[in-house]
Amino acid sequence: MEAENHTEVSEFFLLGFSEDPELQPFLFGLFLSMYLVTALGNLLIILAISSHSHLHTPMYFFLSILSFVDICFTSTTVPKMLVNIQAQSKDISYAGCLTQVFFFMMFGGLDNFLLTVMAYDRYVAICHPLHYTVIMNPRLCILLVLMSWFIIFWVALVHILLMMRLTFSTGTEIPHFFCELAQLLEVACSDTLINNLFVYVMTAPLCLFPITGILFSYSKIVSSLMKMSSTAGKYKAFSTCGSHLSVVLLFYGTSLGVYLSSAVTHSSQGTSVTSVMYTVVTPMLNPFIYSLRNKDVKGALGRFICRTDSYL
Template sequence: MEAENHTGVWEFVLLGLSDDPQLQPLFFGLFLSMYLVTVLGNLLIILAISSDPHLHTPMYFFLSNLSFVEVCLTSTTVPKMLVNTQTHSKDISYRGCLTQVYFLMIFAGMDNFLLTVMAFDRFVAICHPLNYTVIMNPQLCVLLVLLSWLIMFWVSLLHILLLKRLTFSSGTAVPHFFCELAQLLKATSSDTLVNIILLYVVTALLGVFPATGILYSYSQILSSLLRMSSSVGKSKAFSTCGSHLCVVSLFYGTGLGVHLSSAMTQSSQGNMIASVMYTVVTPMLNPFIYSLRNRDVKGALGRLLSRVASCP
């Protein structure tokens, strides 16, 4: 096996969503449409926020970063799947697979951190409004985003370095449409104890603690809203918090589905469906949630589209 690692044939086989050739055109059209909607929708959110001075606030700064991460997250998996479907190929190179795992972990982790920071932003805005501009200053906002990127770069790199020490046979089948860390650990013939321990520790630290922070923030927000007498203030708070809560529910719901389906069943079909929701459907829905439920974003998008339409 060790000699096989030096033959230069470093390839994995992505089994994809289905082996039925009649379904391939359907999958290609469906995923291409969802990918284009995801990219267009999130880019519109970024353009609307950057072009509207009223949205140059911490919350929308985090939202524009979230939209950027969503585009990157779906771009990590879908384009390769579309190419393989179109060329009737299932191969992915060893380096391409590790690269996919690396960036997938980075962008998924960034999703998690940004949703947590946005919850903290809403907590400060609603529970400590008089100190909001002092606490959520531009330097802190940039520092929080940069710190999140830095943490995920190093955590993902550690996963990859441990993954590189494992032995894989050429043409190892991965029952997925992209390279997922958990599936690769199941496919190797090497001892994966250290990898699994790191996976559980990172999931606990970067999953449980942010989720606890979000729950605490919204418990305090709900308590403040119940004490709020102004109906206008309540309506505005619900407008921004409602959008964020919907996105949080989608993110953690699908992420939990991936981990539960992977841990509780040997079937890869449930895991793939949960992964589609997590890596494709959720990034596509986020722009709709923020544009339909948030009046500020809806107004900024309307003004942006009006300026585009009025251009000769």
């Protein structure tokens, strides 16, 4: 097939999960339900935190930002997939595909950074409790979030600018349910050496540094807990980390699962299925983890729902 310049390529085709027409209604209902649960659950977390002044602390500030990012992260991929299933279509425009890649990388990277910032917050709270309010002041909290947005915005933008140099064949098929950077690089007709080099260069600041930061924070937390003589004090201190640690394990566990499945099986169908775990399932479970394992959030959600019912 003759390669054409990307300006002449008007659309790509997302192969999705299955071409079986009998399976489409089930997939539509399943992903619509998961998307609504994700959006509603994270929105309730945001509303509960914003409406209760005793939750206006750094930990819950970061949690509300994480919930907002999770809504955006899921909204990057699922709505387009639902539209394609409903319309029995597989197409996505060239501009729409690049836009999806940009926001997917940006919100996925923000998830990564926010989990690291939240680990640092727990480290300061447990290891330096007397200086917590001084260190984690509102100015630093906002600065950490803005720095995360700034860094990942420019990284995602450079990826897109490099992507615009590539050429694709007419009718290019992407063996996934959304446009992902790695998949686009595989189906490109032109040389992707520069793109791949930038991916490898960015692996350290976007993956290794956050993971190292989380491991360092929790190593210090565990070391501090071991020095405590009171068992009740240890449990109370570590209980504040339980929800965050569960989300961290879920996020990196599913991401690692996607990487290993793609590296071992080389099956596009298998990669698509495992990708659902970190693109849809993880953002959906985060509100449940924080609400069930955190008494403050659970209580705030209960009071918020009761207050809402009283207005109806």
